Amino acid sequence: MIPVIAIDGPSASGKGSVAERVALQLGFHYLDSGALYRLTALAAHQAGVSLDQPSALQGVARALTVHFKAGKTWLAGHDVSTLMRSETCARDASVVAALPAVRAELLTRQRAFRQPPGLVADGRDMGSVVFADACLKVFLTARPEIRAQRRYNQLIEKGMPANIDNLLQDILARDARDALRSASPLVQGDAVVLDTSDQTIEQAVQQILTWYRDCPPAPGT
Numbered sequence: 001m002i003p004v005i006a007i008d009g010p011s012a013s014g015k016g017s018v019a020e021r022v023a024l025q026l027g028f029h030y031l032d033s034g035a036l037y038r039l040t041a042l043a044a045h046q047a048g049v050s051l052d053q054p055s056a057l058q059g060v061a062r063a064l065t066v067h068f069k070a071g072k073t074w075l076a077g078h079d080v081s082t083l084m085r086s087e088t089c090a091r092d093a094s095v096v097a098a099l100p101a102v103r104a105e106l107l108t109r110q111r112a113f114r115q116p117p118g119l120v121a122d123g124r125d126m127g128s129v130v131f132a133d134a135c136l137k138v139f140l141t142a143r144p145e146i147r148a149q150r151r152y153n154q155l156i157e158k159g160m161p162a163n164i165d166n167l168l169q170d171i172l173a174r175d176a177r178d179a180l181r182s183a184s185p186l187v188q189g190d191a192v193v194l195d196t197s198d199q200t201i202e203q204a205v206q207q208i209l210t211w212y213r214d215c216p217p218a219p220g221t
């Protein structure tokens with residue numbers, strides 16, 4: 001059984017940074033599942049497919065040609081690492097992610113990331129749906145104001161425009177959309193909660209590594 005650590009939580013909670021570092025420390029593969037929803041939204045935009053056409057969006061998700069290489073993301077041969085992090089793309093991704101047809105389409109693609117020696121996967125439904133048998137499930141969160149501030153810092157650092165009040169409103173709207181949708185909503189479920197409002201990334205990473213070390217071995221290993 002290939003071990004999976006599932007790290008779910010709301011927008012801008014720091015899941016990506018934490019999950020990537022945990023994966024690095026353990027020598028595990030890393031899946032940023034939110035990237036697949038962002039890329040579906042981006043590819044739809046580029047193909048002129050509107051966000052109210054579920055079956056066309058499902059087709060876009062099926063046809064995605066994606067490569068993750070050396071910290072960069074390539075969509076159909078183009079480096080979209082910066083473009084996919086824009087707030088517009090995040091907003092469109094949360095609309096696309098509410099569609100069951102798109103979620104079903106991306107399921108197999110996500111599960112294919114489960115390769116030896118292990119996987120750290122971050123998103124909204126890693127522990128509840130995609131890797132329900134994960135050996136460790138973490139619900140990573142932080143207060144909305146802290147998350148808005150972190151997102152603001154990230155965008156400014158990348159030279160992208162940002163307004164903290166708008167970011168907070170966007171984060172609250174996305175939280176509501178991700179938690180209230182009927183298809184695989186963001187839920188805490190049986191995950192252990194890690195509130196990083198007053199923690200550094202490194203502290204969160206160390207906490208998860210400690211929990212992982214205490215995980216009982218999978219049957220047959």
Ligand code: DC
Nearest residue numbers: 033034035037093094097123124125
């Ligand atoms: O984590 P993120 O901000 O990159 O995610 C982008 C959008 O995709 C967000 O609105 C939630 C959605 N998402 C999802 O529904 N399920 C996942 N496993 C990951 C992300």
